[in-house]
Amino acid sequence: MSVATLMLVAHGTTLAAQPRTTTLDRSAQDRAKRDEVAAQRRLGTIDGVVTDTMLSPLGAADVSVVGVGARVVTSDNGRFRILQVPAGQYLLVVRRIGYAPTSGIIDVPATDTLRLSYTLSRSRQVLDTIRVRERRVSLRMAAFEMRRRQAIGQFVTQEEIDARGSQATADFMRRFRGVQISTNTTQVFGGTQIYSRREGGGYTADGQQAYCPMQVMLDGILLPSYFNLDLLPPPKQISGIEVYNGPSTIPPQFGGVDRRCGLVAVWTRDGY
Numbered sequence: 664m665s666v667a668t669l670m671l672v673a674h675g676t677t678l679a680a681q682p683r684t685t686t687l688d689r690s691a692q693d694r695a696k697r698d699e700v701a702a703q704r705r706l707g708t709i710d711g712v713v714t715d716t717m718l719s720p721l722g723a724a725d726v727s728v729v730g731v732g733a734r735v736v737t738s739d740n741g742r743f744r745i746l747q748v749p750a751g752q753y754l755l756v757v758r759r760i761g762y763a764p765t766s767g768i769i770d771v772p773a774t775d776t777l778r779l780s781y782t783l784s785r786s787r788q789v790l791d792t793i794r795v796r797e798r799r800v801s802l803r804m805a806a807f808e809m810r811r812r813q814a815i816g817q818f819v820t821q822e823e824i825d826a827r828g829s830q831a832t833a834d835f836m837r838r839f840r841g842v843q844i845s846t847n848t849t850q851v852f853g854g855t856q857i858y859s860r861r862e863g864g865g866y867t868a869d870g871q872q873a874y875c876p877m878q879v880m881l882d883g884i885l886l887p888s889y890f891n892l893d894l895l896p897p898p899k900q901i902s903g904i905e906v907y908n909g910p911s912t913i914p915p916q917f918g919g920v921d922r923r924c925g926l927v928a929v930w931t932r933d934g935y
Contacts, residue, residue: 707771709745711779713737713757721783724759727935728769729881729896752854754894756884756935757781764884764935768894803883806916807903807930815912819904821932832901833857833892836927841908843874844892854891859908859925875924877906880917882935883928888921895929902932 713724720741727734728745730753737743750773758764762783771777811818817839829835833855837844843858858874879890895901907913910922917926 705750705773706747707750707773708776709743709748709755709769709771709779710776711743711781712741713743713759713781713783714741715762716782716784718782721759721762724757724762724783725935727756727758729754729756729894729935752891752894754881754886755779756881757783758884758935759783762786766881766884766886768887768891803930804902807905810905810914811903815914816905816907818906821902824898824901824904827898829898831893832895832898832904832929835898835901835904836892836906839906842877842906842925845874854893856889857892857927877925877927878921880926880928882931884935896931900931900933901929903930904928 709728711726713721713726715721720737720739722737722739722741724737724741724743725734726737726743726745728748731748733745733748735743735745748771750771752768752770754766755769756764756766763786765781765783767779767781769777769779807818810816811820819835819838824835827835833844836842836857841860843860844855845858846855857877857879859877860874876889878888879886879892879895881895905928906925907927908925910925913922913926917928
C-alpha cells in the first residue's frame, strides 16, 4: 500500500510525519477485498466416501482431482474431504492397493459441497498389491517403450512433449493419423473428444462416415465414454501418449476396454 506523508512545520519546529491513507489507497483496498470475496465464492468442497463391493469402508485409498493437484487419502471410515476446490468440471480418480481403480467426471459447485461415493472391486492383478507408485510408474513406462519399439500404434514420448511446449494435452492428439478431434458444446458431451476415422464408425443416415468415439485411459484407468480431453493433466505432467485406431491394433494387456473404436492411453510422470 502506498502511503502519503505530510510534514508540518510550526514556529520553526518540525512535527512528526503523519502517514495518511489516500482515496486511491482505500479504493485499492476495497477492490482487493471484493476480489478476495469473489474468489471465495468460486470455491467449493468435495465430501465423499469409498467402500468395497460389500459396502465396507475402505481406508488408505488415494483420491485425486486431476488438474488441480489435489490428492488426499481416505480415513479408516473410508471418508475424504477436499476443501477450496475452484468451481468447475474435473476428472476424479480413486485408487487403492489391491483394488481396481475407478474414475468419474465431477462438477464442483461454487460455495457448496459436492457429495460423492465410490465403490472399488478387488483387483485381479496381484502384482498391484506389492508395487508402490514409483515402481508402478517405472514398470509401465518400460512397457510403453517396448510397445513403441514394436511400432504397432502411434506414440508421443516425453521428449517430444517437452520439445513442443504445448499448453493443452489435446493438442498432441491432432498429430495422430486416422483420428478426429472435435469440440462439442452440448450439455451431455461437452468439451473436446477424440474419434477414430478408420474403424467401427459406420455411416450416418445420409451416407456420411460416422466417426467412432475412442476409449481413453489415464495411467491404466479407463475413463468415461466420450471423455473430455480438456480434463486431462497438462503436458508438463505427461510422460507418454499412445494411440490405437481400431480393435485389431490394441495390445492384449489392454483387455476389457471397448475395442470397437480404438484406444488412447495417456501416461503421467508421477502416476494417478
